[in-house]
Amino acid sequence: MGKSSILLISGSLQRRIHGLMGSFFKSQSLKAQITYDMHKYLLESTAKWSEDYPVYIQDETKNISFQVLVKALIGLDPGYQMDLLKKQFQEFIGGLMSLPINLPGSQLYRSLQAKKKMVKMIHRIIQEKRSSNPVVPKDAADVLISDTSEQLTDDLIAENLIDLMIPGEDSVPVLMTLTIRYLSDCPSALQQLTEENLKLKRLKEKLGQTLSWSDYLSLPFTQTVITETLRMGNVIIGVMRKATKDVQIKGHCIPKGWCVLTYFRSVHLDDDLYDSPHQFNPWRWQDKEMNICNFTPFGGGQRLCPGLDLARLETSIFLHHFVTQFRWVAEDDSIINFPTVRMKRRMPIWVKRRRDF
Numbered sequence: 001m002g003k004s005s006i007l008l009i010s011g012s013l014q015r016r017i018h019g020l021m022g023s024f025f026k027s028q029s030l031k032a033q034i035t036y037d038m039h040k041y042l043l044e045s046t047a048k049w050s051e052d053y054p055v056y057i058q059d060e061t062k063n064i065s066f067q068v069l070v071k072a073l074i075g076l077d078p079g080y081q082m083d084l085l086k087k088q089f090q091e092f093i094g095g096l097m098s099l100p101i102n103l104p105g106s107q108l109y110r111s112l113q114a115k116k117k118m119v120k121m122i123h124r125i126i127q128e129k130r131s132s133n134p135v136v137p138k139d140a141a142d143v144l145i146s147d148t149s150e151q152l153t154d155d156l157i158a159e160n161l162i163d164l165m166i167p168g169e170d171s172v173p174v175l176m177t178l179t180i181r182y183l184s185d186c187p188s189a190l191q192q193l194t195e196e197n198l199k200l201k202r203l204k205e206k207l208g209q210t211l212s213w214s215d216y217l218s219l220p221f222t223q224t225v226i227t228e229t230l231r232m233g234n235v236i237i238g239v240m241r242k243a244t245k246d247v248q249i250k251g252h253c254i255p256k257g258w259c260v261l262t263y264f265r266s267v268h269l270d271d272d273l274y275d276s277p278h279q280f281n282p283w284r285w286q287d288k289e290m291n292i293c294n295f296t297p298f299g300g301g302q303r304l305c306p307g308l309d310l311a312r313l314e315t316s317i318f319l320h321h322f323v324t325q326f327r328w329v330a331e332d333d334s335i336i337n338f339p340t341v342r343m344k345r346r347m348p349i350w351v352k353r354r355r356d357f
């Protein structure tokens with residue numbers, strides 16, 4: 001991650017980028033575009049699935065959600081450039097948690113080389129955008145280059161756009177994959193979720209309408225399934241902070257310069273806060289407030305994840321299409337929690353197309 005990544009900077013520059021990204025990610029036009037793209041890429045992917053060999057849900061969701069996010073960030077459509085970017089990006093994140101040895105042939109070296117190539121590609125895109133001077137921003141790059149504060153250099157924009165791709169390859173597909181993992185082990189939740197989504201699908205077909213982003217987010221049980229998956233799955237296990245001065249918290253002093261890991265798992269799986277915390281129970285959210293202190297999958301405060309609505313929307317769309325089109329049997333697999341959350345075997349499942357619709 002570069003020095004000017006939003007995750008590493010603080011003060012007015014962090015607030016500026018956070019604000020710009022937050023309002024763009026919340027905009028109705030982006031949500032409509034994400035809905036359209038998710039639908040398109042999902043149909044393209046699922047059309048290739050066969051009943052004769054397993055589908056690896058983690059790979060499929062990574063592919064779909066990366067394409068959707070890259071389109072939202074830099075306006076790139078699937079094709080040769082996207083494939084090239086995906087290849088470089090995978091090399092880049094492979095080095096994010098590697099031995100700090102930057103010698104030719106090492107993982108870190110390959111990762112940094114890949115990042116350089118990506119920065120070059122994004123610089124080219126930024127230059128094309130600057131010369132065409134967009135009036136209405138269509139993607140995050142447009143939003144950042146039309147900022148008039150003069151704080152945002154092309155290097156800073158390119159670096160942040162690349163870092164913003166990480167949730168498309170990691171957090172969002174992991175969330176989607178975990179919903180399928182937990183639903184596979186909880187038939188009653190799967191049945192309620194499927195009925196809710198089939199009902200909406202039938203209604204929309206009867207009215208001759210396509211589903212809008214707000215339709216997907218209006219499904220109450222589907223939202224509780226996502227919330228419960230965020231609680232149990234802890235896609236981001238916690239956040240790090242460094243004390244810039246001595247801080248007193250509940251009688252403990254955190255000295256200046258010390259680092260603190262706020263470990264979400266210990267809160268989300270605390271049996272004083274959640275009954276049977278290791279049990280997947282979406283119904284617990286039907287009459288429970290999402291108290292910000294006890295439930296922080298997207299962090300909080302001035303660094304609250306600006307992509308939280310998008311993550312929920314993409315996962316709702318994925319679930320809708322998946323459960324209304326397929327039945328499935330999941331193979332054995334286990335969740336790995338360190339250094340990042342993922343499935344050990346990439347979540348293989350055997351699908352059957354539904355014929356009851």
Ligand code: HEM
Nearest residue numbers: 006018167171172175235236239297298299303305307311
């Ligand atoms: C399941 C999906 C996601 C989860 C669980 C998640 C979680 C988080 C968490 C916990 C933080 C706080 C980090 C900290 O305080 O140090 C964060 C920050 C951030 N997230 Fe997400 N995120 C997700 C998806 C997304 C998406 C789709 C985007 C948009 C591209 C996004 C963009 C960001 C950005 C830019 C920040 C940094 C905010 C700042 O430091 O000002 N995230 N996310």
